[in-house]
Amino acid sequence: MLKIQEIRELIKLIDKSSIDEFTYEHEGNVISLKKNNAAVQPQQVVEAPVQVSAQKPEIVTEEKAPQQVSEQAAPKSEENYKKIVSPMVGTFYASPSPEDPLYVQPGDKVKENTVVCIVEAMKLFNEIEAEVKGEIVEVLVDNGQLVEYGQPLFLVKPE
Structure with a gap:
């Protein structure tokens, strides 16, 4: 499981990048980050929901999250x-x-x-x-x- 500081670093990287969505899966845990109008909304798999604040990214936790890994397919x-x-x-x-x-x-x-x-x-x-x-x-x-x-x-x- 990623530490909160590592999650914050991922949020910063995504905020600086041009991607809109990011999903990380490791040992059955899934973190999904999505940009919506310059806001990043990460999702982390644990047991209880946690909300940071209205202006900061929201960390939502769930029991299981669907795997959303997209790859650019070659023609x-x-x-x-x-x-x-x-x-x-x-x-x-x-x-x-x-x-x-x-x-x-x-x-x-x-x-x-x-x-x-x-x-x-x-x-x-x-x-x-x-x-x-x-x-x-x-x-x-x-x-x-x-x-x-x-x-x-x-x-x-x-x-």
């Missing part, structure tokens, strides 16, 4: 492509800093150990390697977007 013609997925929940960055060039873009060739992006989680910047040899076909997420564990980040045409 049917791209079934033979490999996906590079996020190994953690965090913020996706396509370059080391805003003034630096992108790690990779469509058309670039990658090897298994080629760094393709950074996923920042809890102020730690994790370099993500391709783990597949091939050509980047498509970047599936936007720079600065919050990503989930296992969410596809890139489509790669394997060699």
Whole structure:
């Protein structure tokens, strides 16, 4: 179960990102965060409801919440492509800093150990390697977007 400080950090990350909805599931516990008119409403699985305040995000708890994990599906013609997925929940960055060039873009060739992006989680910047040899076909997420564990980040045409 996430600690309240970790939940607050997730709320801040989502508030800064362009995503509207985020769901995290671990060991049968589900936290679902949704933006509505600049307000974030997290849902955490525990036993009793808790309300923070009228101006702050509301934490609603339930016995069970439906799993709402959405992935961007590749078009049917791209079934033979490999996906590079996020190994953690965090913020996706396509370059080391805003003034630096992108790690990779469509058309670039990658090897298994080629760094393709950074996923920042809890102020730690994790370099993500391709783990597949091939050509980047498509970047599936936007720079600065919050990503989930296992969410596809890139489509790669394997060699």
